[in-house]
Amino acid sequence: MGTKLHGAAKRAVGRCETVRKVKDTPPGAADPTTVYRQVGSDGFSRYREVVFCTALSGCVASNKSGTAESNAFVSFMQIKRSVLLRRRGFFVLKSAAAAKEKGRLMKNCEKYKKQYFVPEGVSMDWMFKDAIEKPPIWCSVDLRDGNQALVTPMDLSEKLNFFKTLCKLGFKEIEIGFPAASETEYTFCRTLIEQDLIPDDVTIQVLTQSREHIIAKTFEALKGAKRAIVHLYNSTSVAQREQVFRRSKEEIVEIAVTGAKLCREYREKTEGCFVFEYSPESFTGTEPAFAAEICNKVIDIWQPTPEDKVIINLPVTVSHSMPHVYGAQVEYMCKNLHNRENLIISLHPHNDRGCAVADSEMGLLAGGDRIEGTLFGNGERTGNVDIITLALNLYSQGIEPGLDFSDLPAITEVYEKVTGMHVYERQPYSGKLVFAAFSGSHQDAIAKGMKWREEKGGVWNVPYLPIDPEDVGRVYEADVIRINSQSGKGGIGYILETRYHHVLPPKMREAFGYHIKSISDHEHRELQPQEVYDIFVRDFVNRADVLKVEKATYVETDTGVMAITRLSVDGKAIEVSASGNGRLDAMHAAIRKVLGVEYTIEQYTQHALEEKSTSQAAAYVGIRKGNQAFWGAGIDSDIIASSVRALVSAVNRMLGAQKEN
Numbered sequence: 001m002g003t004k005l006h007g008a009a010k011r012a013v014g015r016c017e018t019v020r021k022v023k024d025t026p027p028g029a030a031d032p033t034t035v036y037r038q039v040g041s042d043g044f045s046r047y048r049e050v051v052f053c054t055a056l057s058g059c060v061a062s063n064k065s066g067t068a069e070s071n072a073f074v075s076f077m078q079i080k081r082s083v084l085l086r087r088r089g090f091f092v093l094k095s096a097a098a099a100k101e102k103g104r105l106m107k108n109c110e111k112y113k114k115q116y117f118v119p120e121g122v123s124m125d126w127m128f129k130d131a132i133e134k135p136p137i138w139c140s141v142d143l144r145d146g147n148q149a150l151v152t153p154m155d156l157s158e159k160l161n162f163f164k165t166l167c168k169l170g171f172k173e174i175e176i177g178f179p180a181a182s183e184t185e186y187t188f189c190r191t192l193i194e195q196d197l198i199p200d201d202v203t204i205q206v207l208t209q210s211r212e213h214i215i216a217k218t219f220e221a222l223k224g225a226k227r228a229i230v231h232l233y234n235s236t237s238v239a240q241r242e243q244v245f246r247r248s249k250e251e252i253v254e255i256a257v258t259g260a261k262l263c264r265e266y267r268e269k270t271e272g273c274f275v276f277e278y279s280p281e282s283f284t285g286t287e288p289a290f291a292a293e294i295c296n297k298v299i300d301i302w303q304p305t306p307e308d309k310v311i312i313n314l315p316v317t318v319s320h321s322m323p324h325v326y327g328a329q330v331e332y333m334c335k336n337l338h339n340r341e342n343l344i345i346s347l348h349p350h351n352d353r354g355c356a357v358a359d360s361e362m363g364l365l366a367g368g369d370r371i372e373g374t375l376f377g378n379g380e381r382t383g384n385v386d387i388i389t390l391a392l393n394l395y396s397q398g399i400e401p402g403l404d405f406s407d408l409p410a411i412t413e414v415y416e417k418v419t420g421m422h423v424y425e426r427q428p429y430s431g432k433l434v435f436a437a438f439s440g441s442h443q444d445a446i447a448k449g450m451k452w453r454e455e456k457g458g459v460w461n462v463p464y465l466p467i468d469p470e471d472v473g474r475v476y477e478a479d480v481i482r483i484n485s486q487s488g489k490g491g492i493g494y495i496l497e498t499r500y501h502h503v504l505p506p507k508m509r510e511a512f513g514y515h516i517k518s519i520s521d522h523e524h525r526e527l528q529p530q531e532v533y534d535i536f537v538r539d540f541v542n543r544a545d546v547l548k549v550e551k552a553t554y555v556e557t558d559t560g561v562m563a564i565t566r567l568s569v570d571g572k573a574i575e576v577s578a579s580g581n582g583r584l585d586a587m588h589a590a591i592r593k594v595l596g597v598e599y600t601i602e603q604y605t606q607h608a609l610e611e612k613s614t615s616q617a618a619a620y621v622g623i624r625k626g627n628q629a630f631w632g633a634g635i636d637s638d639i640i641a642s643s644v645r646a647l648v649s650a651v652n653r654m655l656g657a658q659k660e661n
């Protein structure tokens with residue numbers, strides 16, 4: 001039965017024999033399919049399936065023993081039904097079975113091998129240092145490395161805007177692009193120079209490949225710049241040498257040497273002050289000895305001096321190893337480069353393994369002087385190292401980082417606008433949620449920590465907050481204590497206290513905490529501070545929904561106070577008088593008479609409410625009936641009136657609860 005094959009189907013099936021036609025239509029397929037088998041030289045059978053002549057979903061099933069071959073076919077059909085029609089890919093039963101045999105969940109780990117080289121002759125003694133003592137030289141590569149990784153690269157005005165922001169943050173070295181590579185980048189470079197937009201203490205940096213016309217154009221782009229870093233690079237890793245450039249080590253060295261010489265020549269011909277930087281690109285995939293050799297060739301040509309230092313940049317173009325291995329590579333380079341004292345060792349970590357910050361910190365411990373990175377870690381693939389994190393890591397240990405990140409929300413806004421990227425909610429220091437505490441115990445600890453700080457001062461060590469959120473432009477009420485069903489009395493009390501000046505007694509705070517939690521839980525959402533306050537006012541303050549004091553006068557008697565009142569219960573007014581040792585107590589007695597309910601006052605506190613110019617008093621009363629406690633609050637310009645209102649509120653909460661039951 002000849003099914004005619006075309007295009008991709010024909011190529012994929014190759015020289016297969018038809019084993020059977022499948023008549024039943026698998027789910028998702030419109031037509032019957034044909035399955036082909038190919039027996040490979042390894043003795044494994046591979047099944048491939050063609051759906052409706054042209055569309056191919058392939059599968060490789062295998063089994064060494066012929067008797068089990070039909071089983072393999074059955075497996076193939078089963079897997080195909082469940083997966084393949086959706087995935088249109090190859091599913092390797094052989095590896096799946098092998099992986100299963102070895103207890104593995106991922107099939108292909110045999111495919112991978114370490115791609116890095118551990119340098120010889122390193123001491124790793126920097127590992128004994130526990131902290132970085134001074135900030136590195138910071139170089140922003142947002143406008144080059146960061147920009148080239150954007151879905152939509154920045155336009156000229158966005159670049160100018162971003163450049164200004166970077167200058168404002170305190171960057172003194174800013175890589176602005178690859179002016180010889182694109183018209184936009186050339187124009188950007190020229191605009192900065194011609195419109196005199198580069199502050200005197202800021203040095204721009206440009207990237208160039210090691211080719212004469214590119215180097216020539218790069219220097220042309222820099223004409224008139226007061227000071228600029230010319231950054232020459234070529235790829236040196238094993239993978240790049242073998243696969244991309246197909247050149248020997250000698251030829252790769254030759255590329256660097258030619259570029260270094262050309263840079264030197266063009267510098268002599270061009271007016272201005274130019275600093276040289278060289279990167280053995282893909283350094284982390286390069287044999288350390290070869291990396292040192294190629295850098296030394298470049299250093300020997302450039303002949304750095306104390307006045308004319310050379311930057312040697314050691315990029316983690318792709319990260320392959322744990323951070324301490326990169327540290328060892330940096331140590332090796334520091335020990336084996338010529339003229340080390342006149343070099344600036346620069347680090348440029350990418351984040352493939354999520355270790356860009358750790359790589360940077362290890363690299364600095366191991367001898368690095370400079371960091372190339374971006375804001376929020378924007379950059380190719382998983383990005384470059386996030387300079388904000390690095391800087392604030394230093395800051396959180398009492399070191400001035402030399403960059404101004406005191407208004408992260410504003411920086412985030414500019415960044416998101418010009419790059420079209422989004423700062424992840426849990427991005428260290430800058431994410432929306434990184435200071436937020438939802439859980440009750442965390443909130444409680446933070447609230448107590450803040451109180452402790454208020455009283456005792458000293459170094460910052462508030463639980464759960466590695467730095468003071470206010471130092472980076474965040475606000476406690478909005479950013480720290482967030483209220484949802486996980487929250488507890490501490491956080492909720494903290495919000496009422498710091499924002500609305502209500503200092504609830506601890507037991508009442510607990511009761512109100514449960515009240516808020518159940519509302520948040522029920523509505524399944526976070527509550528804003530204002531909502532928390534509104535609920536407090538609605539449910540606890542000056543309540544008069546069932547029991548209401550229509551009128552009250554108090555007369556002093558020999559034994560205390562007599563309350564002469566008109567109270568109403570559910571709208572029915574009742575005149576009643578009762579005595580007590582004070583006004584609150586007398587009202588308490590009057591209420592008991594009217595309601596005929598026994599309850600006791602357990603707690604009463606009050607304080608002045610600070611927030612308003614007209615002074616108000618807030619009172620809190622806790623009453624107990626049997627094993628249940630009820631809380632109420634009262635606000636009034638008169639202290640006694642506020643306490644009576646608090647009592648009436650508590651009684652109303654009790655009556656409300658009785659009605660519900």
Ligand SMILES: [Zn+2]
Nearest residue numbers: 145317348384
């Ligand atoms: Zn990079």
